[in-house]
Amino acid sequence: MKPKRIAVYGRVSTDAQSHASQLREVRAYVRRRWPKAEVAEYLDKASGAKFSREALDALMAEVRKGRVDILAIYKLDRLGRSLQHLAQLLGEFETNGTSLVATSQGIDTSESNPAGRLQMHVLAAVAEFEREVIKERITAGIAAAREHGTKNGNPFGRPRTLHRHTGAVARLMRRGISGRRIAAELNIPAGSVFAVMRAARDGGVLESLADSQK
Incomplete structure (x- = not known):
């Protein structure tokens, strides 16, 4: 062995x-x-x-x-x-x-340790729940951002970047990689990455996108 x-x-x-x-x-x-x-x-x-x-x-x-x-x-x-x-x-x-x-x-x-294996399955179930919550929040945030535009009616440019890279950003987030490292790896603005990360926390990216346009 x-x-x-x-x-x-x-x-x-x-x-x-x-x-x-x-x-x-x-x-x-x-x-x-x-x-x-x-x-x-x-x-x-x-x-x-x-x-x-x-x-x-x-x-x-x-x-x-x-x-x-x-x-x-x-x-x-x-x-x-x-x-x-x-x-x-x-x-x-x-x-x-x-x-x-x-x-x-x-x-x-x-x-x-059979009891420990059960413990791991419970902990893994919590992990899966957390991943699904993050995924849902990111999806909801991007959808909301795409429905809104600037004050003059033109759509934000950054939501398109976010939408194109959301899956890759989310995968790297789940691996615990920092926002700046994700931005460098995907060659996208760090602000876009941080907007996705904020979306994962609060379910929306509109405020962060608006701030980035000021």
């Missing part, structure tokens, strides 16, 4: 903080439970409110390639502080066959 491929993720918010305390417990847990595992560590010093972080982005790239069997963390909030972001990540773990263990919270979705 191939050894488990385990990723350990740690995060602190500032350079003045240390990963030591959270890593001590996670490393000990991994050594005790999977002594022959292949272990890689991913450490960030960044706010949990940021969807895109250097180490987290590298970790998720490995997850999407099917190279991570188990992700071990200290607490869920090390991954992210918003329900939207956590739901997105949990959905990707489920899709790519990555189990999640949060050592300080008793969360374990690995195959050896």
Whole structure:
């Protein structure tokens, strides 16, 4: 049997903080439970409110390639502080066959824990719900924007850009990529990307589009 491929993720918010305390417990847990595992560590010093972080982005790239069997963390909030972001990540773990263990919270979705598998299915259902809500809000926002024009009756130019790229922007959003990186990758204005992101939050992009025309 191939050894488990385990990723350990740690995060602190500032350079003045240390990963030591959270890593001590996670490393000990991994050594005790999977002594022959292949272990890689991913450490960030960044706010949990940021969807895109250097180490987290590298970790998720490995997850999407099917190279991570188990992700071990200290607490869920090390991954992210918003329900939207956590739901997105949990959905990707489920899709790519990555189990999640949060050592300080008793969360374990690995195959050896049937109750944990049920837990993952529940968490994945939440993730799917979040994705559908985002999709509906973006669609509703774009539809509303296309029905409105400027004061002189001419349609906004940017909604056409938004409409053409909404699907790609939404997919990259769900991967936690920042707005500016999405704009660079798709070669579209950053303002258009941020308008879509705002639409995902509040169901409409009219206000942001109007502001961008001033």
